[in-house]
Amino acid sequence: MKKNLSWIAVFLIAYVLQTSFLNLFSFKNVNVDLILLLTVSYALTHGYRLGTFAGFCGGLLQDIASGTFLGFNTLSKMIIGFGFGLMIGRVYEGKILLPLVSSVVATAANYVILIIVVLLLGYRINLIQSLYNLLLIPLIYNLVFSYFVHKVVCWLKNKSFDS
């Protein structure tokens, strides 16, 4: 129970940080997506079932708190949580490369899913501009933070709350 509450707290803190404190380091109003990184690391360490659930919850939190279309982030994070959750048992979570590579793949996947959704919703977008603003910049931010987020996830996963 304590562990579950800790995970909720971590996701909430991550969201609060990425929407307030980390705005200090934003570039062109683009910032790191800590919820995405948490979802990826959580899925990689807990499997597809919990990964999908974490993606669903994290995405829903973003959707509700940011006021965007309901399901916009929920969908993408859920798919990503599911996809990365399938990798459990095939990757070694202690490898330094794992969070770095997975953050790049997850950011690209998140971008593709969101672009498809936006196009399906009937919006027109400038693909070149969006590649720069919505893929390249987040990619760099996520790459920088991925290792630390993964470390936090691994630490919390292995932490025992038994008194």
Add this chain to the structure above:
Amino acid sequence: MQTNEPMGKKIWILIVVLLGIFCTMFFSAKDRVSIPLTNRTVITLLAPFQSFSSALGNKSGSIINALNELMSMYQENKQLKAEVTTLREENLHDNELEAENQRLKGLLNYKESTKQFDLVTASVIARDSATWINNVVINRGSNDGIKKDMPVVTPDGLVGAVIDVYGSYSVVALITDPRVAVGALVQRSDSRVAGIVKGDIDKQVDIHMENISRAADIQPGDQIITSGLGGIYPKGIFIGTVDEVGNEAGGLLKYAAIKPAVDFQKLEDVAIIVNSRELSPEVLTRQMQKAADGGSRETGTAK
């Protein structure tokens, strides 16, 4: 190692959920779906934390900005200091050039006004630190046609004579040196008293004129020029002004303390008289006329 449990029919649940979300999203985009109170509740719950975190961020931002400003100010300060140093150096160089220009102009004017002399200009490159007011080294030597005993002058007046000559430099004994004796006379037309100008060995004055008879007409303010006697110094080069007249120890002769025309402490550029010609009678008459009219030492020679 942890592994996934078999999916089984969970995959169908996932697909259904995804489809549900997809539909919700589309309806939400068309403003047909809204969850009352949810947004407000979540935002209300998160807002205080976000506010605190933002404040923390802003505080950190201010500190980072202040540090950035400090760093940029430091860089700017360094740059400005370097600029100031460069400008000072340039200014110093300019001033030096201007001073040199003035001195060389003076020498050039002197050269033009003293047609009877062939002059070679030179710069003082060294002074003997022990007896620096007596000897100087100049950057001209035998390669430039300089020979021993050639007189050295400035536009202000007589400096001394060359005593040693080397390939590209020479040593000049100044008239303040006690070993140097210059035949001199009072420029005033109704006096023309002759004597010998020498350096003062006890340095009470820079130079003095001796061998003056008691009855000689010499008084403070008189201008002393070379007499041309002795064969080293041509006639008519300005030496200095009589400062004081006194009796010598024996009582038979007088001496005159002379203030040199040349400031030996500021000696930088000089001219060596490599050849001097006798003035034509017309020029001599003109010069004497000027001297009688009170013509002063504009170019350092008697006019």
